[in-house]
Structures are given as structure tokens and as C-alpha cells.
Amino acid sequence: MGKYKMNIGRKKMTDDLRLNMDAYLPLREVVFHTLRDAILKGELEPGERLMELHLANQLGVSRTPIREAIRMLEQEGLAITVPRRGAQVARMTEKDLEDVLEIRDALDELAVSAASRRITEKDFKELEEAMRQFENAVAQGEVRQIVEADEAFHNVIYRAAGNPKLSTIVQNLKEQMYRYRYEYVKDNADYEMLIKEHKSILEGLRRKDTEYVKGVMHEHLEHQVEGVRTVIRRQKSMVD
Amino acid sequence: MGKYKMNIGRKKMTDDLRLNMDAYLPLREVVFHTLRDAILKGELEPGERLMELHLANQLGVSRTPIREAIRMLEQEGLAITVPRRGAQVARMTEKDLEDVLEIRDALDELAVSAASRRITEKDFKELEEAMRQFENAVAQGEVRQIVEADEAFHNVIYRAAGNPKLSTIVQNLKEQMYRYRYEYVKDNADYEMLIKEHKSILEGLRRKDTEYVKGVMHEHLEHQVEGVRTVIRRQKSMVD
DNA sequence: CAATTTTATTTTACAAATCAAAATATAACA
DNA sequence: TGTTATATTTTGATTTGTAAAATAAAATTG
Numbered sequence: 001m002g003k004y005k006m007n008i009g010r011k012k013m014t015d016d017l018r019l020n021m022d023a024y025l026p027l028r029e030v031v032f033h034t035l036r037d038a039i040l041k042g043e044l045e046p047g048e049r050l051m052e053l054h055l056a057n058q059l060g061v062s063r064t065p066i067r068e069a070i071r072m073l074e075q076e077g078l079a080i081t082v083p084r085r086g087a088q089v090a091r092m093t094e095k096d097l098e099d100v101l102e103i104r105d106a107l108d109e110l111a112v113s114a115a116s117r118r119i120t121e122k123d124f125k126e127l128e129e130a131m132r133q134f135e136n137a138v139a140q141g142e143v144r145q146i147v148e149a150d151e152a153f154h155n156v157i158y159r160a161a162g163n164p165k166l167s168t169i170v171q172n173l174k175e176q177m178y179r180y181r182y183e184y185v186k187d188n189a190d191y192e193m194l195i196k197e198h199k200s201i202l203e204g205l206r207r208k209d210t211e212y213v214k215g216v217m218h219e220h221l222e223h224q225v226e227g228v229r230t231v232i233r234r235q236k237s238m239v240d
Numbered sequence: 241m242g243k244y245k246m247n248i249g250r251k252k253m254t255d256d257l258r259l260n261m262d263a264y265l266p267l268r269e270v271v272f273h274t275l276r277d278a279i280l281k282g283e284l285e286p287g288e289r290l291m292e293l294h295l296a297n298q299l300g301v302s303r304t305p306i307r308e309a310i311r312m313l314e315q316e317g318l319a320i321t322v323p324r325r326g327a328q329v330a331r332m333t334e335k336d337l338e339d340v341l342e343i344r345d346a347l348d349e350l351a352v353s354a355a356s357r358r359i360t361e362k363d364f365k366e367l368e369e370a371m372r373q374f375e376n377a378v379a380q381g382e383v384r385q386i387v388e389a390d391e392a393f394h395n396v397i398y399r400a401a402g403n404p405k406l407s408t409i410v411q412n413l414k415e416q417m418y419r420y421r422y423e424y425v426k427d428n429a430d431y432e433m434l435i436k437e438h439k440s441i442l443e444g445l446r447r448k449d450t451e452y453v454k455g456v457m458h459e460h461l462e463h464q465v466e467g468v469r470t471v472i473r474r475q476k477s478m479v480d
Numbered sequence: 481c482a483a484t485t486t487t488a489t490t491t492t493a494c495a496a497a498t499c500a501a502a503a504t505a506t507a508a509c510a
Numbered sequence: 511t512g513t514t515a516t517a518t519t520t521t522g523a524t525t526t527g528t529a530a531a532a533t534a535a536a537a538t539t540g
Contacts (some may be wrong), residue, residue: 026323026493030313051520062495064304067522068311072269075315083266084502084521099405102350106244110346224275266522292492302524307493318531324492 004109023039027061034059039078039089040178046235049077050087069211077176092176095233100173101225105208107170116210123160127202130156134198137192153198156204177228180235184227193223250324267301271309274299279318279329286475290319290327317416332416336471340413342463347410347458354401356450362399367442370396374438378431387425393438397445417468420475424467433463 011046038044050062050070059066060173070087073079081087114122130153137145151174174181197220204213275295278284290310292303299306310327313319321327336410355363370393377385389412398407414421437460 003257007423009436028493053520064307064494064496065523067304068308069309071308072315075312086521096405099403102403103347103406103409106350107343110342114342163339163342166343169343268522291490293490303492303522324491
């Protein structure tokens with residue numbers, strides 16, 4: 001069974017990747033972050049091949065740091081590699097999406113109940129600030145900013161939960177659907193509803209009404225599922 | 241601040257690591273699994289340095305696959321690396337333990353409720369088999385077997401939940417405390433209670449009494465926390 | 481003799497060149 | 511046209527070399 005024959009991306013490879021060298025970090029880290037960003041922003045598309053030599057030339061480094069960065073991406077689930085075939089940007093199926101969101105739902109519950117216990121006044125200030133940013137971004141229609149402000153809002157909550165490992169895991173889960181989420185926010189999102197939900201979450205946290213916040217959070221996530229599902233369906237139908 | 245001066249392990253490095261070459265896998269994968277097993281079994285102790293050249297000589301490979309394997313361990317949280325200082329086996333603090341278990345608790349809840357919905361008769365058979373194995377191992381006092389049977393029992397449940405990503409994450413969380421758990425099972429565990437709890441879980445799943453199973457599972461985990469906490473305290477006091 | 485400075489050694493980080501093996505693309509042929 | 515043979519590309523792994531940082535050892539000085 002030539003099961004390797006199918007599903008091998010052969011798409012164009014983005015020409016413009018640049019390293020951000022200002023930080024003093026091991027090259028592999030810089031490469032890792034560069035590639036990850038490119039994947040999350042969609043510059044490197046799902047299925048696109050990650051060829052060592054090509055990337056090395058493009059980024060002006062040797063194959064060594066490229067290879068190490070790919071191992072890291074692989075472990076994060078952003079790339080998958082087939083022996084002797086190399087790596088490609090991970091695709092996401094609807095099932096993958098559902099699995100990820102099932103987990104996020106559980107972890108959001110944890111985050112919310114831990115956060116309602118541990119949240120400080122400083123955190124509330126940050127939440128309010130993130131909300132303002134979000135509303136501003138919506139007003140200006142800046143998709144990138146909208147996504148980032150939403151990100152910031154939720155990160156405050158995860159941080160307030162006081163469990164760094166939780167933040168890391170959720171961050172990783174988010175990353176796996178980031179590219180789709182961007183599309184979703186751009187085309188399908190009901191911003192007004194999102195704003196309302198953020199307000200409810202904030203307010204519920206203030207009242208320490210954990211169950212209520214859990215509920216809102218769950219809905220909030222549910223809306224994303226639908227949006228992202230649409231995007232994935234669309235992408236899939238483009239491939240066929 | 242010479243903050244790098246402290247906490248650098250300078251322990252002996254195990255002499256006997258062997259590669260298991262029978263599987264046809266990229267060398268980096270074989271190395272990765274070899275090192276991971278060594279860490280989980282405690283052959284490589286927390287804080288022990290992972291020196292490329294040394295490992296390369298020991299395993300009879302070049303530095304390249306060693307480096308790539310270290311990147312993978314790093315991403316799994318089993319090793320930490322400081323630039324220009326190299327990698328060492330990750331240590332775990334009590335706080336780390338609590339964080340991990342807080343997450344596992346949440347994911348166990350998810351696993352249990354998903355599993356009670358999706359579990360099949362075949363899964364039940366496997367659960368029963370794992371229970372038998374566990375009881376046998378207890379009867380014979382084989383610690384390694386006990387741990388493995390317990391592992392198997394819980395893995396059936398995670399698998400029954402039908403969410404592979406959940407399994408992966410939980411697996412990873414478990415790994416981070418595996419070395420301590422082994423010690424705990426050896427010295428502190430109340431086997432009879434564990435057996436009872438397994439029975440209750442199985443029975444609860446049969447009755448599809450999700451809330452009940454969640455409760456037992458929670459207790460089950462709680463007991464582990466205490467045991468592992470003891471081990472960590474002991475290890476810590478040995479370092480000071 | 482202790483504390484500091486200098487020197488040497490070790491180790492990581494990265495590059496580059498090389499080779500085998502597998503996968504992919506191309507050309508030749510029936 | 512479809513299959514087979516050939517060439518090319520790409521990964522996997524090794525080896526060698528070099529620079530820079532960290533660590534250990536030796537020399538120096540107060």
C-alpha cells in the first residue's frame with residue numbers, strides 16, 4: 001500500500017522568511033520562533049513541506065539549527081515528519097479540532113475555578129485593559145489586533161490561575177488552531193457577542209461566581225468551534 | 241548576579257546506556273526513547289548533566305542525533321537546557337508537582353466523562369485484565385509490574401475517551417512525575433486501597449455513574465500526590 | 481594562606497563537507 | 511499509454527573544524 005503517496009504537500013514555499021536576530025538566543029531558538037510564527041500566521045500553510053536545505057538557504061543558516069528547530073516544532077504538534085520524507089506543516093482535521101477543544105474546555109474550567117480563587121485586583125485591571133483593547137480593535141476593524149487582544153484577555157485568566165504548566169499547555173493547544181482562528185475572526189466572528197461574553201466573564205469573576213463563568217466560557221469556546229469548523233471545511237473542500 | 245552558579249548538577253553520569261536498535265527508526269528517535277526511559281526509570285537522576293560528547297560515545301552515535309533528541313526531551317519538559325551550558329535532567333519541585341496534578345485532575349474528569357459515554361465492552365475486558373495483572377503483581381510484590389499494571393489500567397480509560405491528544409498530554413504529565421511515582425509505589429503505597437479504588441472505578445463506569453467515578457478518581461490521584469510529595473521532600477532534604 | 485587573576489580545558493553552538501539510502505521526478509522504452 | 515530504468519533531490523547521519531562561553535586549574539598577589 002503506497003500510503004505515502006497521498007497527502008504529501010507540494011505547495012509553494014514562502015520566499016520571504018527573515019530571522020529576527022536582535023535577541024541573543026541560540027540560533028535554533030530563533031529559527032524555531034521564526035518558523036512557528038510563520039506557521040501560526042499562515043505564511044507557511046498546512047501541508048507545506050519544510051525542507052532543510054531550502055530553509056537553511058532562506059534564513060542564511062546551516063542545516064543544523066534548522067533540524068533542531070524542526071524537532072521542536074514536531075514536539076509542539078505544529079509539524080509532522082515522516083522518516084526519509086521530511087517535515088511538513090501539520091494539518092488539522094475536524095476531529096483534531098474537536099479533540100483540542102474538548103481538552104481546552106476542561107482546562108478552561110480548571111483555569112476559571114483556580115483563577116476565581118486566586119485572582120488579584122491587578123489582574124482585574126489587566127482584564128479591563130485587555131477588554132478596552134479588544135473593543136478598540138473591533139472599532140477599527142483590525143483583525144490582527146482583535147485576535148491579539150482576545151489572546152491577552154484570556155492569558156490574564158490563565159496567568160491568574162497561578163499554574164504555569166496550565167498556561168503552557170493551553171498555549172500549545174491554542175497554537176494548533178491559531179491559523180484557523182485567525183480566518184474565523186476575520187470572516188465569521190460576531191464581535192458584539194464576543195464583547196458581551198468578555199464582559200460577562202469579567203463580571204462573573206468579580207462576583208466569584210465560578211459556575212456562571214464556566215458556563216459563559218464554555219459558550220465562548222463553543223462559538224469558536226463553529227467558526228473554526230467552517231474554516232476547516234472550506235480549506236478541505238479547496239484541496240479536494 | 242551569577243545566577244548560573246547555582247543548581248548546576250555535577251553528579252555522576254550513568255555508565256550503562258544501551259540503544260535498542262531493532263526497530264527501524266531514525267536514530268534520533270531511538271536516542272530520544274533511550275534517554276527518556278533512562279530518565280523515567282531514574283537511571284539518569286534529576287539534575288544530572290546530559291553531555292553531548294559523553295552520550296554520543298556511550299551510545300556509539302555522533303552528536304547530531306544526541307542533540308536532536310535533547311531538543312525533544314526539552315520540549316517534553318524532561319530536560320532543561322541553559323544556553324552554552326547544555327542540558328540536564330529536569331528537577332521537579334513540590335509546586336511543579338501540585339501544578340501537574342491539578343491539571344491531571346481536570347483531565348481525568350474529562351477522560352472519565354468522555355469514557356463513560358464511549359466505553360465499549362472490549363474496553364471493559366481490558367480493564368478487568370489490567371486489574372488482574374495489578375493484583376497479581378501486588379501478590380508477588382513486583383514493583384515494576386505494579387506500576388506498569390496501574391499504568392495500563394488508566395491508559396485503557398484514557399483510550400476509551402477517544403481523544404488521542406488527551407492521551408498524549410496526560411502521558412506527558414505522567415512522565416514528569418514517573419520517577420517519583422515509582423519510589424512512592426515502592427515505599428509508601430497502600431496496595432489494598434489502590435485495588436479497591438480500581439474496582440470502584442470499573443464498577444462506576446459500568447453503572448455509567450460519571451460523578452461517582454470522578455470522585456473515586458480524584459481520591460485515587462490525591463493519594464498519589466501525598467506519596468509523591470513525600471518522595472520529593474526526601475530527595476530535597478538529601479540535596480541540602 | 482586566602483583571594484583574586486590568569487591560563488588552560490571542556491563543552492556547546494554552528495557550519496560545512498561528505499556519503500548512503502530513500503523518495504521523487506524525468507527519460508527511455510516496449 | 512503504461513511501465514521500467516535512470517537521474518536528481520532530500521533526508522539521515524557522520525566527521526571535522528571553529529568560535530565562544532563556561533568550568534577547572536594554576537599562578538600571582540596582598
